[in-house]
Amino acid sequence: MNEIGLKCVSCQSEWPIEQHYECPACGGILEVSYKVEGSGGKEFSPFLPLDKQELISLGEGMTSLIPSQRIAKEIGLEHLSFKCEFMNPTGSFKDRPVSIGISMAKKFGYKRVIVASSGNGAGSVSAYAARAGMEAVILVPESTPIEKVRQAQFYGASVIKVPGPYSHCFSLAKETGEKLQMCNLTTTFLNPYTVEGDKTVAYELINQLEGKVPDIIFIPIGAGPLLAGIYKGYEEYNQFQSTNRMPRMAGIQAEGCNPIARAFLEERNEVQSVAHPHTLAGGIGDGLDGYAKDGTHTLTLIRQSKGFSLAVTDEEILQAQSWLAQYEGLFVEPSAAAALAGLITSVKEGRMKKTERAVVVLTGHGLKDMSCLKAKEPPVISTVDEVATFLKKKEDKKWQDSVLPK
Ligand SMILES: Cc1ncc(COP(=O)(O)O)c(C=O)c1O
Ligand SMILES: [Zn+2]
Structure with a gap:
């Protein structure tokens, strides 16, 4: 078994595997550190801070x-x-960090999680909290695309919009998590897992x-x-x-x-x-x-x-x-x-x-995020001739557009 702990990227101090959000000595970023021996011919398997059976998973990873x-x-x-x-x-991709973060939260005994997210972490935390049987509080900027907001709400999470840029969500999540004993899964460098x-x-x-x-x-x-x-x-x-x-x-x-x-x-x-x-x-x-x-x-x-x-x-x-x-x-x-x-x-x-x-x-x-797509309403057509005319126009346009920069 590899030796594992938390290590500060600034002062290099070492800490046990517990829920910290910054180095208790200097406030620096913590990361998980493994003392690894060389392979000795063994096949590589991922270094993770938990056992497979502790993992809350929805089949994330193994993407094409x-x-x-x-x-x-x-x-x-x-x-x-x-x-x-x-x-x-x-x-x-947020399903990867959230799967590990929420599994550690559960392992440490938390019942509630919170996240500050621009929208994708929101969907992930909501889904994985539902899977884990935990309560999720989601803070997103007011400008977050509606698709991301609805996705998070539909998993049953409490979604809250925060005025201003993402950084406002970040500081509110930090304070709320601390005061209301929620594990903070914000996927910056706050949560080391x-x-x-x-x-x-x-x-x-x-x-x-x-x-x-x-x-x-x-x-x-x-x-x-x-x-x-x-x-x-x-x-x-x-x-x-x-x-x-x-x-x-x-x-x-x-x-x-x-x-x-x-x-x-x-x-x-x-x-x-x-x-x-x-x-x-x-x-x-x-x-x-x-x-x-x-x-x-x-x-x-x-x-x-x-x-x-x-x-x-x-x-x-x-x-x-x-x-x-x-x-x-x-x-x-x-x-x-x-x-x-x-x-x-x-x-x-x-x-x-x-x-x-x-x-x-x-x-x-x-x-x-569909609102950023500049697409015209499709035509309403019910005859073959009109279909043919429409396709002809589209073909001419496609060839004009199809030049990538060399
Ligand atoms: C689609 C997408 N790409 C990239 C990023 C940036 O990733 P990171 O926060 O790891 O820098 C995010 C973060 O929310 C994202 O939603
Ligand atoms: Zn430190």
């Missing part, structure tokens, strides 16, 4: 890795695949790519725990195998909410929060107001991986979203499409070579 059919060819990439996290049970769920993406990529490590992984980031989790997964695998092959991590943000990308481009070591985020990609619209240190942690990992962070415009995000749907058959929400927009910018700016093996993580389903 789909090679690009057309986008890769159009932009001249040799190896591009999409890790389809929107195929998780509630439609986003949730990142353990994020890291299972790396384990799956290792199997799906038959041991090959991608040169670069594109991930849409808010505070960045998904990026940190995937990086941690590769690190732990290397530790077990006594190897040292790490991917470069590309953390993609929206221009209207770019605290990490800005610090990276300005070559600063500290991330500064953004007080008034403005982007239609709500999942990555986290200005980190009050917890900029989370962004600094992600920035440090990005630099350590020799990767980079950049921001894309809402227009580029919507363009990437429609390319994914129309050229690959993959329908994702804007925050997820930001990762592909980031890859396209990286190719244009020469941040990656066209021969490199790239993975784009598609984090959330398109059905979760």
Whole structure:
């Protein structure tokens, strides 16, 4: 059995496996640390802070890795695949961190959980709380897409809208959780167990790519725990195998909410929060107001991986979203499409070579945010002639539109 505990990423102090939200010594971010012996020829199995029978699961993970059919060819990439996290049970990658976080909450004896969420964590926590027989309190920004709000409500959770940006939900959840004894499952770096769920993406990529490590992984980031989790997964695998092959991590943000990308481009070591985020990609619209240190942690990992962070415009995000749907058959929400927009910018700016093996993580389903889709009402037609005329018009238009940037 591996030795396991919590460790502070700032002061390196160690703590037992209990529900903490920050280092009791210095207030730093805590992560789960495993003392791992080398493999000695054993097969790798995931390092997790709980036993399989303690896991509250809805079948999360094991999502498809789909090679690009057309986008890769159009932009001249040799190896591009999409890790389809929107195929998780509630439609986003958040099912991974929430499954582990809520299992630990149950193990520690909590009856109630709370989360501050931009909408996807809301759906996950509501579903997994229903599964676990726990009560869930969900705080979302007022601007959260109606699909995400209704999804969370329908699982039976108490959903509350909070005025202002996501950071207001974050601070209210923190205070409410403390005062009313609820386990806080907010998937920033607050709850150290949730990142353990994020890291299972790396384990799956290792199997799906038959041991090959991608040169670069594109991930849409808010505070960045998904990026940190995937990086941690590769690190732990290397530790077990006594190897040292790490991917470069590309953390993609929206221009209207770019605290990490800005610090990276300005070559600063500290991330500064953004007080008034403005982007239609709500999942990555986290200005980190009050917890900029989370962004600094992600920035440090990005630099350590020799990767980079950049921001894309809402227009580029919507363009990437429609390319994914129309050229690959993959329908994702804007925050997820930001990762592909980031890859396209990286190719244009020469941040990656066209021969490199790239993975784009598609984090959330398109059905979760339908109001951003600019689609016309379909025509009402009842004769074959009208169908033929309609199709003819559509065909002409399709060929005009179908050019991706070289
Ligand atoms: C669809 C989507 N993509 C990406 C992210 C950002 O992930 P993280 O909070 O791990 O940085 C979120 C966060 O809510 C999200 O909902
Ligand atoms: Zn500390």
